[in-house]
Amino acid sequence: MKAWQVTRLAAPAEALRWTELDDPVAGAGQLLVRVRAAAANFPDVLMCRGEYQVSPELPFTPGVELCGEVLAVGAGVTDFAVGDRVIGVTVMPHGAFAELAVVNAHEVVPAPAVLEDAQAAAFHIAYQTGWFGLHRRAALRRGETLVVHAAAGGVGSAAVQLGKAAGARVIAVVGGAAKAELARAQGADIVVDRTAEDFVAVVRAATEGRGAEVIYDPVGGETYTRSAKCVAFEGRIVVVGFSGGTVQAPALNHALVKNYSILGLHWGLYAQRRDPAVREAHAALTDLADRGLIAPVIDSLLPLVDLPGGLTRLAAGATVGRVVLQP
Numbered sequence: 001m002k003a004w005q006v007t008r009l010a011a012p013a014e015a016l017r018w019t020e021l022d023d024p025v026a027g028a029g030q031l032l033v034r035v036r037a038a039a040a041n042f043p044d045v046l047m048c049r050g051e052y053q054v055s056p057e058l059p060f061t062p063g064v065e066l067c068g069e070v071l072a073v074g075a076g077v078t079d080f081a082v083g084d085r086v087i088g089v090t091v092m093p094h095g096a097f098a099e100l101a102v103v104n105a106h107e108v109v110p111a112p113a114v115l116e117d118a119q120a121a122a123f124h125i126a127y128q129t130g131w132f133g134l135h136r137r138a139a140l141r142r143g144e145t146l147v148v149h150a151a152a153g154g155v156g157s158a159a160v161q162l163g164k165a166a167g168a169r170v171i172a173v174v175g176g177a178a179k180a181e182l183a184r185a186q187g188a189d190i191v192v193d194r195t196a197e198d199f200v201a202v203v204r205a206a207t208e209g210r211g212a213e214v215i216y217d218p219v220g221g222e223t224y225t226r227s228a229k230c231v232a233f234e235g236r237i238v239v240v241g242f243s244g245g246t247v248q249a250p251a252l253n254h255a256l257v258k259n260y261s262i263l264g265l266h267w268g269l270y271a272q273r274r275d276p277a278v279r280e281a282h283a284a285l286t287d288l289a290d291r292g293l294i295a296p297v298i299d300s301l302l303p304l305v306d307l308p309g310g311l312t313r314l315a316a317g318a319t320v321g322r323v324v325l326q327p
Helices: 042-049 117-121 124-137 154-165 177-185 199-206 222-227 252-258 267-273 275-290 304-315
Strands: 002-006 016-020 030-039 065-073 085-089 100-104 108-110 145-149 169-174 190-193 212-217 231-239 261-264 298-303 322-326
Touching: 002 304, 016 304, 030 085, 030 117, 042 304, 065 100, 065 117, 085 100, 085 117, 085 124, 108 275, 117 298, 117 322, 124 154, 124 212, 124 231, 124 267, 124 275, 145 154, 145 199, 145 222, 154 169, 154 177, 154 212, 169 177, 169 199, 177 190, 190 199, 199 222, 212 222, 222 231, 231 252, 267 275, 298 304, 304 322
Parallel strands: 145 169, 145 212, 169 190, 212 231, 231 261, 298 322
Antiparallel strands: 002 016, 030 065, 030 100, 030 322, 065 085, 085 108
């Protein structure tokens, strides 16, 4: 099969090599899938650089998320059959940026029929993350104000859609006019272009000084620090990631004085420790997709050979929605 491999740790354009590999084999409890589409995620960039919490041994094929067709079923698998269309996460070193990939059967779910391959590939991680962050961690309620940072990215746009589906008033924070347009198209009630406006002032004005009940932050750093200035009494800040490159040290005395909660979200731990909850969330998310309330926004659909350029754009924050690759 044709595949990309990370042969040394560097930026994607330097780390990746297009090569021919032996077809992988599904082990016990695994599935071999033909990759119908693979979504690019920020962890893919970090893996190329050697900066992710998971560090596969070199060389490896990156790509953590896909939509695939089952070609072979490993021993002990009873939930899936050859020909099924599935979505989910891959098993290193056989990632999604290849013609074939290996997945653990317990880490994939049926692809929603309403989504075509590119959207299905970009569905699982972003929407599961949003569901657990907003509902399980923050307990978002109808009528509350939700601030979503990086709202034009894959994780952020999913949170905007899920917030609206839950009946929240959504304030989307983005960087640039094109991203602001996308956030409005996803239903955000208020859109803040952080390159031209102070989101803290906008949130305070929109809430008559009370602040936002929930703040969803995949950026970190100064974005988190400033979010603490506009979170409501008994509000919740959900820490989703640090795409801005800085891991902040929160002022816990400030959280005490203002009575707000700082909630960490590592969705992958739910897949490891609360698998039934992941299945329940998938059923709820599939229902929302069937009703037309949520769907991934695709920035670009690229041939697999163009992966380095796609990951470079993602790393630079130049994408509006998801980058998806197809063999």
